[in-house]
Amino acid sequence: MTLDNWDDLKFVLAMSRHGTMSAAARYLDTNVATVSRRIERLSGDLDTPLFEKRGQTFVATPAAKRLAEMAEGFDQTLRWEVGRLQAGSDAGSIHLNVAAPPAVHQAYTLPRMHELSETMPQVNMTLTEKVFAQGLGDADIQVRIGRPEGGRLKARKFRNYALRVYHGADHKLDGQWIGMSLRYPDHDILRQIYTDAAETPRYRVEEMTLVHHMVTTTGLPGALPDFMVRPEDNLVVADLPDNELPSELWITYHETRQSDETLRAVVDWLCRVAATG
Template identity: 65%
Template sequence: MENWDDLKFVLAMMRHGTMSAAARYLNTNVATVSRRLERMALSLDTPLFEKRGQNFVATEAARRLSALAEEVDQKLRAELSSLHAGDFSAPVPLELAAPPAVHAHYLVPRLTALSEHLPHVLLTLTDKVFAQGLGEADIQIRIGRPEGGRLKARKFRDYALRVFHAEDKPLGNEWIGLSHRYPDSDYLTRIHPAAQQMPRYRVEEMPMLYEAVRATGLPGLLPDFMVVEGDGLVQADLPDNGLPDELWITYHETRHGDVTLRAVVDWLCRTST
């Protein structure tokens, strides 16, 4: 294979799922993505992606090549970081993916402290609700411990989803839920059986749900780390009001020797309580 650069197009398709999304990430156009994938498929004499309806499905060859490209990508990032190990004047960009609630109520309030501790780190925060892999991120905070794959994982913190409502408003049967793209969108009814079958409102992300509960006083199922003293919310007086879960912080195993990445992970875990 002469055109090693084509591997990044396979990896982008695996990460993003469509040619248009891959093209946006690679700062090119769909025609170029299609041409480069076709060139690689011809050179290998095997198909990489099969069109099924509106979607592209990766073949075994594409999955194996993308795994190779992923490892090369992560090793390259680690090597570039190690070139400046100990040189705190050289900026090191890192991308951290996490659910919006973690960003809003944990990471964003601590950005200044992190910058003071590691001033050379240029951090990009990316929303990722569902834990479908690192993607372009260097570090990911995700719900639940990863199973399989080549990821290093550390417990970030325990939490529970609990029903909260306004402290000056009695618990009623109307409520606010997340959109149906979340698997736990209607879990509130498990804890609050008297709640109506359908919510009064649906919103797209957990931070918006938190703000909607505060604004309306209606109950909503929120991570307990989001609710703090003085925000006007109380935990509903319901038996077994809590669905326990865990947040884990992960990164590719090839980055374990990356001094800067490890320093960020250590600081985040150390200050997670």
């Protein structure tokens, strides 16, 4: 088999990253019919299925995963080469996409963006929110919960942290609490610490940043990473046994970007921000 239409691989990569034909089509700025046609053509050329329909999403087969891994490496290498060309241009700006949980952006990246502009004015940064660590996707750099296992990612410790139950300084624990959306695997993690909490929360919110906002405005207890809580929030650590769930944040990028000096400089800057924040 000859891969005459090697750019079909970008459709495999988009499907692997986004899970539906409509999402892949939006990312590729095309339509669902084109995505379907290109995937079917490549499946026919390979004489093997690339995706299996499960509910509303498509799950990559082993063959698609292998092709997506190859395309991911090419995509990252191409980004590096484009960055090198931009760095050598007098008017060139280097674009990097940094993905992280919203809480990380709120606590570290956003308050210090002026520093990055001063130290690396050639870098144009896009910040995207990514809570679940399902690979880099469209990002050049990702801050994620837990160290990645396997794959072709370089990993560096960002920081240790602990998840604790906090509440307003004037609040008395009465069983009410704030939880996260049911789409999160650990949406009720607070009840691992606060065992007398009601079975269901008083409020559910979509992101950890909203948990923080709700705890500070209502005083009700919520599970928060310690790096989010500031003295001006007027919050206290709940007087509960073993009120600490240790965890780690890691910063990752694709191994093909190891020699990308600008990307590594941004990784160094992010790690310094975490160390001094």
